Amino acid sequence: MNEYIQLMIDWVEEHLNKEFSLDELANYMGYSPYYCSFKFHQVTGISIRRYVLLRRLYLSTADLSSNQKVIEIAFEYGYSSQEAYSRAFKKVFGVTPREFQLNKLPVQSFVKLTVDQSEDGDSVYMSRKNEVEQLQKVKRELFDKDVLNVLNGQVMYEEFKAEKLMGDSDYVPFNEAMCVHATTAQVFDDEFIQTRALGHHVSVENYIRKVIYPFNTIFKEEYKYIVLWFGEDMFCQMNLLTILTYFEQSGYKGKVFLNSFREDEFKVSQTELQLGDYESVYKEVLINHRKPSNELLPVMYQAIDIFLDMLKENNEVVKYISKNKDLSTAELVNRLFDLFPTIGYGDSQYIELINKAK
Structure with missing residues (x-):
């Protein structure tokens, strides 16, 4: 078939x-x-x-x-x-x-669909090195010591840090999945930590160890530039929205750059962001589950549409799972990864949906 x-x-x-x-x-x-x-x-x-x-x-x-x-x-x-x-x-x-x-605003990619496609990890890695080299030619100042790179997830953080892809600058991972479970108005305070830990079914101590402690540098140091490395998918963009909200709430005064990319080939689109409206968008979208009233980058606008759709009981992913219940959970997860790249869910989020549907 x-x-x-x-x-x-x-x-x-x-x-x-x-x-x-x-x-x-x-x-x-x-x-x-x-x-x-x-x-x-x-x-x-x-x-x-x-x-x-x-x-x-x-x-x-x-x-x-x-x-x-x-x-x-x-x-x-x-x-x-x-x-x-x-x-x-x-x-x-x-x-x-x-x-x-x-x-020249970043948008979510919608490439030709290939059923049962396989990922070439080596080629993606080489693409990352090549893209970073091109970025260095354009903005060399983002490779200095007064720069912090915020990376979406532990795997990306470990690769960038081990290879020193961004020169002498610092690195922190954001190990969250803000597209699922409840959140709070103030980002990273005690109520936020307790609410997020409850949603993920982990202790507060475990949440702090996994999310807050690796991110600790951002609370202690002052940086001239912050570079945010987040994919085009909805998962990454909801994490990005949360980080930008924290910058506004904490009064960060430096420059913020978004390096947006597609996971499978890592073609980077770099945009300087202006803080000011993200906290209101965060509250509208992630807390009140409404469409935002502010204009946004297309890539985030598209991601918010997907986020709100995924909140619906009978969304497209649930429909697909329901039509393919005969498949094993492992096969379904693999198919969902291939067919819904703009969602960006991990296996745990998909397994939760599969268990509910079955």
């Missing part, structure tokens, strides 16, 4: 710049439109229509970055007008195509 779905994906990719109907795809595959649509969604967790929309819009960001005219891009990707394209673009990314073009 996976080979069959991959054949559909390949056909769709070849026709992204053309108008096509589900009937045409069905005729090519030799099955009914309903069967094609049903099986595509069952295996991939996304509808064909949604896949085409997101792929076209994501591909169009490359054309916008090359300063192609917006109206030309709209027609190239099958929109009837510039206005229709702009509406679709803003609904997904939170900004208009023109705003994106002027500011």
Whole structure:
């Protein structure tokens, strides 16, 4: 079945710049439109229509970055007008195509889906080294002693620190999963620690040992620059929102840079962030579970949409699990990793959802 779905994906990719109907795809595959649509969604967790929309819009960001005219891009990707394209673009990314073009803002990647893809750890590692070398050429000052790198997770922290990828600067990991369980208005105070420990079903002592103690440098030292290394996925972006909120609450006055990247190939997009509105967004989203009223980077805007969707009882992941209950937990987890990269959950979060669904 996976080979069959991959054949559909390949056909769709070849026709992204053309108008096509589900009937045409069905005729090519030799099955009914309903069967094609049903099986595509069952295996991939996304509808064909949604896949085409997101792929076209994501591909169009490359054309916008090359300063192609917006109206030309709209027609190239099958929109009837510039206005229709702009509406679709803003609904997904939170900004208009023109705003994106002027500011070169980071967005979540939506690459061609490959069923049962495997990750090449060595190539990802080499990509990290190459990307860091390119960043050093642009902003050498971020490699000095008065710089702190905040890394999303222990594994990334250990690799960066062992290889001294950021020169003489300091490193700390953020070992949290802010996209699950309750939180509090004040970040890192006693109530926050107790609430997060309760949500993770660990003692306060264990939570402090795993999350707070490794992060301790940020509470004691003053840095001229802080560089935040967080992926595009929802998991990472909710962690990022929490860290930015702490900076605002603690009155940090230095410069903050976000190095946003996609986990599988580590292509870094560096953006200088302006503090000021993240605490209100944190409270709206992570505490009150509402859409934010402030404008945000597209990559965080997209992540918040995913976070709020995942709070729904019958979200897309739960639907996929329900349709594939015959699979083992291990196989389901592997499939969820492949099919929902923009969520970014770890195995523990997925296993919890699988156990509930089964």
